Amino acid sequence: MRRGELFGLLGANGAGKSTILRLIAGLVIADSGTIRVDGIDVRSAPLAVRRKVALCATDERSFYYRLSGRRNLEYFGALVGLHGQRLRERIAFVAGLVDLTGDLDRRFDAFSSGMKQRLGIARGLLGDPELLILDEPTRAVDPVHAASIRAFVRDELVGRQGKTVLLATNTLDEAWELCEQIAVLRRGRLVAIGAPDALAAGAGGPVRYAITVDRTDADLIARTRAVPGLLELEVASDGDGMQLNVRLDGEPRALTELLRAVSANGVCVSSIRPQERRPADVFADLIAEAPK
Amino acid sequence: MNSTIATAARKVSATFLRDARLMLSYRLMFLLEAFAIVASVAGLWFISKIVPASAAFGGGHVSTYFDYAVVNVAFVTLQTAALQSFESSIRNEQVFGTLEAILSTPTRVSLVVLAAGAWAFTFAFIQVAMYLAMGGLFGLHFSHINLVALAVFLILAITATVPLGVISAAAVVRFKQGSPTGFIFNRAATLLAGVLFPVSLLPAWLQVFSWALPITHALSGIRGAFRGATLGEMSYDVLWLGAATIVLMPLALLVFRAAVARARFDGTLGQY
Numbered sequence: 001m002r003r004g005e006l007f008g009l010l011g012a013n014g015a016g017k018s019t020i021l022r023l024i025a026g027l028v029i030a031d032s033g034t035i036r037v038d039g040i041d042v043r044s045a046p047l048a049v050r051r052k053v054a055l056c057a058t059d060e061r062s063f064y065y066r067l068s069g070r071r072n073l074e075y076f077g078a079l080v081g082l083h084g085q086r087l088r089e090r091i092a093f094v095a096g097l098v099d100l101t102g103d104l105d106r107r108f109d110a111f112s113s114g115m116k117q118r119l120g121i122a123r124g125l126l127g128d129p130e131l132l133i134l135d136e137p138t139r140a141v142d143p144v145h146a147a148s149i150r151a152f153v154r155d156e157l158v159g160r161q162g163k164t165v166l167l168a169t170n171t172l173d174e175a176w177e178l179c180e181q182i183a184v185l186r187r188g189r190l191v192a193i194g195a196p197d198a199l200a201a202g203a204g205g206p207v208r209y210a211i212t213v214d215r216t217d218a219d220l221i222a223r224t225r226a227v228p229g230l231l232e233l234e235v236a237s238d239g240d241g242m243q244l245n246v247r248l249d250g251e252p253r254a255l256t257e258l259l260r261a262v263s264a265n266g267v268c269v270s271s272i273r274p275q276e277r278r279p280a281d282v283f284a285d286l287i288a289e290a291p292k
Numbered sequence: 293m294n295s296t297i298a299t300a301a302r303k304v305s306a307t308f309l310r311d312a313r314l315m316l317s318y319r320l321m322f323l324l325e326a327f328a329i330v331a332s333v334a335g336l337w338f339i340s341k342i343v344p345a346s347a348a349f350g351g352g353h354v355s356t357y358f359d360y361a362v363v364n365v366a367f368v369t370l371q372t373a374a375l376q377s378f379e380s381s382i383r384n385e386q387v388f389g390t391l392e393a394i395l396s397t398p399t400r401v402s403l404v405v406l407a408a409g410a411w412a413f414t415f416a417f418i419q420v421a422m423y424l425a426m427g428g429l430f431g432l433h434f435s436h437i438n439l440v441a442l443a444v445f446l447i448l449a450i451t452a453t454v455p456l457g458v459i460s461a462a463a464v465v466r467f468k469q470g471s472p473t474g475f476i477f478n479r480a481a482t483l484l485a486g487v488l489f490p491v492s493l494l495p496a497w498l499q500v501f502s503w504a505l506p507i508t509h510a511l512s513g514i515r516g517a518f519r520g521a522t523l524g525e526m527s528y529d530v531l532w533l534g535a536a537t538i539v540l541m542p543l544a545l546l547v548f549r550a551a552v553a554r555a556r557f558d559g560t561l562g563q564y
Binding site for chain 1: 299306313317388390392393394395396397398399400553556557559561
């Protein structure tokens with residue numbers, strides 16, 4: 001990871017994302033290998049690493065329910081070495097960043113899920129860490145608050161504060177939207193790493209096309225469905241005729257076979273447009289191509 | 293170095309405030325605790341009505357059963373705090389899910405555990421004060437008390453029993469269950485440490501086990517301080533507790549460190 005980068009860690013459930021985050025934070029010790037943060041070995045100097053790294057456990061169970069948001073931040077702030085006026089100022093600053101200033105004196109159990117997530121990020125920011133690790137920050141958050149958390153991570157944390165952010169997520173669109181680099185894990189192994197566009201371009205596997213024809217009928221649909229290599233077919237009305245949205249496996253002959261089937265019986269094909277690969281397709285391909 | 297100590301002290305202070313605020317959020321518990329102390333002291337007073345004063349209660353000086361038992365019951369609270377605070381600290385953090393959040397900060401696990409004792413011992417001293425205040429109302433004598441000896445034995449009582457609590461916490465880190473250490477030592481204290489009756493009443497072979505318990509020597513010294521004995525007169529108990537502290541404290545910290553290291557390798561530190 002480079003300094004100031006927003007780096008995504010992507011993988012299915014059980015792929016090892018959280019384990020890697022906990023390894024970096026020194027909560028788990030690796031059987032083998034080395035992890036360095038800013039040149040410091042996590043295993044030999046875990047406390048020094050933890051001064052540079054904040055693991056934002058957005059799990060709401062990681063707070064004291066019977067204390068207010070402020071009391072929680074005061075306690076965790078003391079654990080990162082803050083005290084007195086500096087602690088109070090820092091709490092006010094991070095609460096402002098995550099838009100919790102007016103709610104900080106409410107008891108934590110009265111917080112909404114979104115507020116709890118934001119308090120988790122505020123806690124991570126208390127020690128002004130260089131690397132912020134976010135473990136599924138939008139989990140259990142409604143779409144509106146999820147969008148605001150994403151904007152906060154991209155615009156405020158990385159854009160204005162200049163933090164380096166390692167984001168573990170199951171949400172593919174989130175990783176695609178936010179991250180400059182993405183690492184894809186499968187069963188604890190790295191199967192791909194790169195910018196989202198590069199991952200999409202580099203991954204083989206299924207491709208999508210939008211094919212416009214002058215008419216469709218039951219025969220055409222049946223012929224199309226019988227094409228070897230066709231994975232999905234969706235028929236939609238187009239202004240000039242009908243549109244077939246198809247998903248084919250990566251074999252070149254699948255498109256040839258499809259066009260042969262579509263254009264039989266005098267059907268006129270007016271356009272064939274390759275579609276941008278969806279994050280879910282790229283992710284599925286990368287996972288599927290991983291060596292066993 | 294000074295900065296490191298100051299930082300550690302501030303973390304202990306923050307943990308103290310956290311624990312105090314959490315406990316104060318359960319106000320009914322204080323009322324129940326106060327009631328339990330009143331009931332306990334009153335019970336000892338009624339028992340003392342049928343037990344004649346004896347030299348067995350006063351280390352050779354004639355003393356009432358009430359003076360003997362109420363001091364023991366009050367100060368055995370310190371052992372309970374030592375045995376339970378560290379263990380329940382780790383256990384609660386595991387169950388609440390806060391342990392990993394705490395250990396993600398630049399804070400040593402040993403400090404996290406030992407800091408949990410700050411409020412626990414403060415609360416234990418409040419309980420002791422309540423026992424003694426109630427005891428005073430029922431006729432407990434304070435006129436001969438040797439405050440210096442009492443202070444020394446209070447410190448030694450804590451330092452000699454804390455390692456047992458730390459070992460108990462290590463068991464929780466390793467095995468994820470409430471450790472039986474606290475239960476065993478508390479029950480052993482009731483039977484063997486002379487809390488409710490003098491150790492001299494026990495069979496000789498059981499007195500060996502009594503001798504091996506730190507709380508036996510701590511209570512013996514505290515009772516002595518209440519009747520005005522000097523540290524010189526109680527030097528055996530002072531040396532015993534001092535030696536136990538020197539041997540047990542590093543041993544307990546080693547055991548705890550090993551348990552944490554093992555849990556880190558297993559990836560089970562935050563599990564319960």
